[in-house]
Amino acid sequence: MNAQPFRLPSGGLVDRTQTLSFRFDGKTYDGHPGDTLASALLANGVRLLGRSFKYHRPRGVLSVGSEEPNALVELRTGARREPNTRATIIELFEGLEATSQNRWPSLGCDFLSVDRLAGSALVAGFYYKTFMWPAAFWEKLYEPVIRRAAGLGRAARFADPDHYEKAFAFCDVLVIGAGPAGLSAALTAGRSGARVILCDEDFRLGGRLLAERREIDGRPAADWVAATLAELAALSEVRTMLRTSVFGLYDHGIFGAVERVNDHVAVPPAHQPRQRGWRIYTKRAILASGALERPIVFPGNDRPGVMLAGAVRAYVNRFGVLPGREIVVFTTGDNGWATVCDLVAAGVRLSAIVDSRSEIDPTFKALAERAGARVFAGGAVEATQGGHHVRGVVVRDSSGKHTTLSCDLLAVSNGWNPTLHLTSHQNGRPIWNEDVQAFVPGTLPPGLAVGGSAAGRFTLAQALEDGARLGREAAVEIGFRPTHIEPIPTTDAETNRVKPIWRVRGGRGKAFVDFQNDVTEKDVELAAREGFRSVEHLKRYTTLGMATDQGKTSNIAGLAIMAEQTGRAISDTGTTVFRPPFTPVAIGALAGHHRGKDFRPVRLAPTHDWSREQGAVFVETGQWLRAQYYPKPGEQDWLTTVTREVLAVRTGVGLCDVSTLGKIDIQGRDTAEFLERVYINGWKALPVGKARYGLMLREDGFVMDDGTTSRLRENHFLMTTTTANAGKVMQHLEFCHQVLWPKLDVRMVSVSEQWAQAAIAGPKSREVLRDILDAVHDISNEAFPYLAAREVTVNGGIPARLFRISFSGELAYELAVPADYGEAMMRALMAAGSPHGITPYGTEALGVMRLEKGHVAGNELNGQTTARDLGLGKMMSSKKDFIGRLMARREALLQSDRPTLVGLRPINNAERLRAGAHFISMGRTANTDNDEGYMTSVAYSPSLGHWIGLGLLKNGPRRVGERIRAVDPVRNSEIHVEICSPIFVDREGTRLHG
């Protein structure tokens, strides 16, 4: 048995010295380096590659590129399974494994294939008209059935084991496509000294020149390609990117591209990504992406063995594969004859050539003679015969007589569409050009030029000319001067006349417009009949152009038929808007490195390792990881641990990392004035060496953030913000300064990262601190009272800052040292505190203690509360203007029944409160109308021995003592609570000042 029966004895760009073994649907085949999966399967005589979406019709290879609608496979297995992969662009590698998809149980015998009768009901939009009765059956019956039939390939069920990365490139000129136009553009631009990037999605440069037998300057085109590539390689500012698809054009000359770094091997080598997603920043770009050949709509045009004529040439010339032995060509233009020519050159005989034009050029007639082929001028193929691949075609000649011809390959050509997709990514509309019978680029995005076939200039000579011209123009426009101008290479003669036919009428059976989505000419007619006449309606109603190929081969025929149905010209219907990506892009490549733990940066406090050493459990707080609590061996649950930590602080001393708080250094003569304007309370009178609690609003009157700000020197303040809002507050302050009040002398910078900061809290905290601070610093209650703030030193001169502030309500301090000393500080504090049983505590205990003291935090500062709602309305100064002042005074925000902060305690001390419960008065029905507020935060108070909560309640402060219901239907709970003061512990604040 011949291993590759359809491989030509010689020719092509495959490496016949090496053999690659691969599997398709479990069967092993051989191919060569340089093959695609499609070419290797064709070489082995495999024609049937997949099934269509709706009717499960057998489908084979139509094209040779990324436009392929039919030959889709699942590539690789397990976690690396890639559904819907186009066999026409899969580079063959040793051990490749591919499986056909959308069939059951097997590709050859698919029980889901729809027969003609059922098929006739499944026209465009059929589901809009049925499945409505009975209503309940949709989710239970109809939809599951429809969904089961949906989709083509199966996604992998496991995490992708490969690595992806992003990269950013900058250039003067980006050239998209390395065919004749692109190569000559890159060359002229490169010669001028411009920085050029040349991208091509193929794994070999040359574009259509790889597929054609053409001559440039009297020699085989391959020689010109080789010489051009050699010169490009020698230009240091030119970068060539293979296997790289430019998929989108975005604002300001930014292109998205994906580089398939290692898709041509079974598994990426160690340390290398599978793919790389590029953002390419350009000054100019040249689109030289060529053109896509159009198929012809006729009954049975989807049967495997029907292939684009240009693709046939590519398989013969580039891959050395003959996709069939009995060949018929059906063409509406000269391009089909190029295929005849190349087949003849390869020593292949043809059965027949059907040209829809009645006049045939004499040279073509001679060619047909050499091919031994019959010629049907003015004829058309009306049907194909066969099962899983073509065995014959029915030809109608110019007299209307039908002839059945046996064949196993039908090459079709209906002219070409410029690959202009990128030109419409910024809403540019292609325009119909009657001369070339194709849509060509309309208004171009700034900085983009289009040349060669992509501009509808289809001859090789035009491609070379456009490339040279556009490359030079781009370089000149950005200031480069070409040193000399080389003559444009000459080419052999060619003609590219075409008189497209949008469908062959008269035959029987389904004639497909969109192969993958099974949209037929009848569907287009139906859409027209039902009023879906705009091209966008056509697309949405019939799904034309919505498959994985985005209608690259089908759109134009579809809208041409619509134009015909509605009596309009194609130029009037226009096309749908092409959206990015040009070709489907793996999600991994767009995500790059940012997945799993690397999804977003994690911020670690300078004391992080110390906390870990202490056994901390960490919690995500915005970007930060913070120590949540520090379980000790034997502690059963977090509540035990947190209770121990709280009691340690309340009775002895505890230590908590607060480095994550935002810290902003603000200096300048007008700092106090600035603070007056951004905070609701007064700052001018704050003495040096003191801290004050401040609350800032957004301009709309709602609370933005809170924190303490200290006056370190006359004109030097240190503001702290909450961990979560640090960035937002910094941006807000910069706005206030730069935009609102630039004349104020205020200079600010974030110093959040510079200082490691620890809270030392509890009745013994002063004793611990005394041990740490250098002796010169007096921290007695008199010398360093509540809210004192001062620069100090530790360990013989290390600069530090000490604040007597307290979130816990205990005698407490916060000590800050340069971050490099953060860990040393924690160790020193632990050592100094060990006689007092110093206990590290986390954010959970911190949260309990702030709640016991009625301090508001994240759950209350939720952007929906005003200062008044939080019981802080009295802080609002009436003597000055400040951000948010006026909007906070709107009538609804002053209404007494706005939910306002209160404390809550369970009537039954054993019951656990839950944040998120809503308040309903006793005896009222639990519904929206009776909803009076909700529980914002809860904690178990070790000091009180029961759960406590803060909440926002209508008329709250006036209802202290009242009992209400805290309903939590979503967790099936309802608890009766008593409204109380939000301050649960040490209401007089004696501990704080102790």
Add this chain to the structure above:
Amino acid sequence: MRYSIFSLISQALKGHRGWQPAWRDAAPKPGYDVLVIGGGGHGLATAYYLASRHGISNVAVLEKGYIGSGNVGRNTTIIRSNYLLPGNTPFYELSMKLWEGLEQELNYNAMVSQRGVLNLFHSDVQRDAFARRANAMRLAGVDAAFIDREQVRSMLPFLDYETSRFPIQGGLLQGRGGTVRHDAVAWGYARAADSRGVDIVQNCEVTGIDIVDGRATGVQTTRGPIKAKKIALVVAGNSSRLAAMAGMRLPIESHVLQAFVSEGLKPLLDCVVTFGAGHLYISQSDKGGLVFGGDIDGYNSYAQRGNLPVIEDVMEAAMALWPGLGRVRLLRHWGGVMDMSMDGSPIIDHAPIEGLYLNAGWCYGGFKATPASGFCFAYLVAKDEPHPLAAAYRLDRFATGRLIDEKGVGAQPNLH
């Protein structure tokens, strides 16, 4: 012609030659009782409910392009009523109830699929906020369930539970939420409105609003002037432009929101899932494509397209949530222009000009509201008083402070 399995079979036997246009391609008459400006989902629904609920059928819907060319054809098709604030919850629940009977009412299968909407949470603060919201829903009679991490895992085993930067703690599930075939909503309303006598006028762009003595009397269009007793503006991202024709400025900015769809895949995702730690939501369409949505691009825009940073952001979140997506390919992405209001909630109200009514500010949540929006707007236009369930959507709420700010981000439209 009534749609049913019988009409379909009978037409199949006749080669489908008997189908009529789903709606007439009407030419504008000189005048109407009500002009609805905007042939999107909300506008068509408004016209339908004017005709079906209020007996006002001398109505034209004017659309500058083809109907459904705006956001009703560009969204991620999600419906839900999992809202927090009292101004919102009952309104969106009305919408949900209308969705539930929509297909029978319209005789058009829009594939309303109540497959469930699951919002994941990743932190205690988020959990508390979701609990508050879930309870608000339950108090309003809306279904809501809290599920824990293990229940999420049993529903969606392929998400990242091991290496996630923001671990999944649990989720808020609204079982009645789901998806709808978005284009079909526009077509279904258009067909139903048309059958009740409403004129659907495509390719008719409004270029001016006639105001005489403080009263709107008609519009100028690319197809000539049209008189009207009442004019209802329902033009989403173009609200400010139309309002400007009437001399009004609105608390609205137009922003671009992108949406994404993958290649078609065999079914693997059974619900709508949102990733609370990144701006991402995913569902799978009945055709098999995974549909992704994320944050708006963040700057004022009338271009129906977006840029790479948000695309990458959404795909990063997708990979972070679901690491098996690496080899799934993004097929297409596009953008719609959102009428982002200053508190993130819509406006359904009289304009300060007599005879002029405003329906705008839907931000990127307009699709799910389509039936209720049309229903309540029709009520307002017909009766000249707000529908009780849409009474909070007043234009003066910014002045009074009765804001409906679900996210609590304040007067910055790009953050809602």
Add this chain to the structure above:
Amino acid sequence: MAEQATSSWCRRDAWAAIIQVGQIGAAGEPGVKVQLPANLQLATLIATTGSTGLERITKQLVGLDLPRSASIALSATHGLAWSGPGQWMLLARQRAGFSELTSLLSDEAAVSDQGDARAALCVSGRRAREVLAKGAMIDLHGKAFPVGATALTSFAHVGVQLWRIKDGPDGPAFEILVSRSMAASFWSWFAASAAEFGCNVARPG
């Protein structure tokens, strides 16, 4: 009470427990080299708008001109990197004398110590640009980013300031400052990006 410096208070910089010295990624001749500068001192200087005093005094104290655009003035011992309008990052290669220097500057500028706020690294080698291109949304080509250029930007969602110092024997060299808290995430990205070229990590002292 702490009367004197004790050895228990040792500094621990941002790279501790993150970076390991040696080769990472591909074996063989490393395409990328990373050096962690020791004792790098940093402080932000923000001048009063319109004041020229800072220009004079920096020239006098460290002998460098204050850059007016996105560049860095460097000497063997000090540097002044533009870091925003009216803002500079002062750097010194040794600890001694730095606090004295900053206090002398504090009359003419708001001075804030940042030496502990950043993790610094120097990246060089044949493939240095290629590694950085996996995160840098700025053009690091020799023409666009010459020796002495600086930029504030972000790599892989991490804020950085970088500048180009004198070329090394095998290509350009860049010094990069990373926010301290994000050093681990930065390194995770960097190590993954450099792995294919092989990367040698060294730490003087």
Add this chain to the structure above:
Amino acid sequence: MRIPCPHCGARDVQEFTYLGDAKPRRPEGLDATEAAMLEYVYVRDNPRGPNDELWYHAAGCRAWLMVRRHTLTHVIESAVPTKSAKAGVAA
């Protein structure tokens, strides 16, 4: 998009955060009226065309910029620091 930062050069939009319309001026001082503040905070022209808007170079030089950008084409005409903006948003 790339925003031509007057200090840093053209930078990817990803480095910036957006605030919106630069035209409204904050009514300053104790005499400012609620009505004026309402306009400032909530009401926008929202043009389809050139728009002066505020951008913050968050990941770069931290300057607030006034950028004139077309909201349909996204073409940027100019970008200047707000501090020196001629049409100055600053009082």
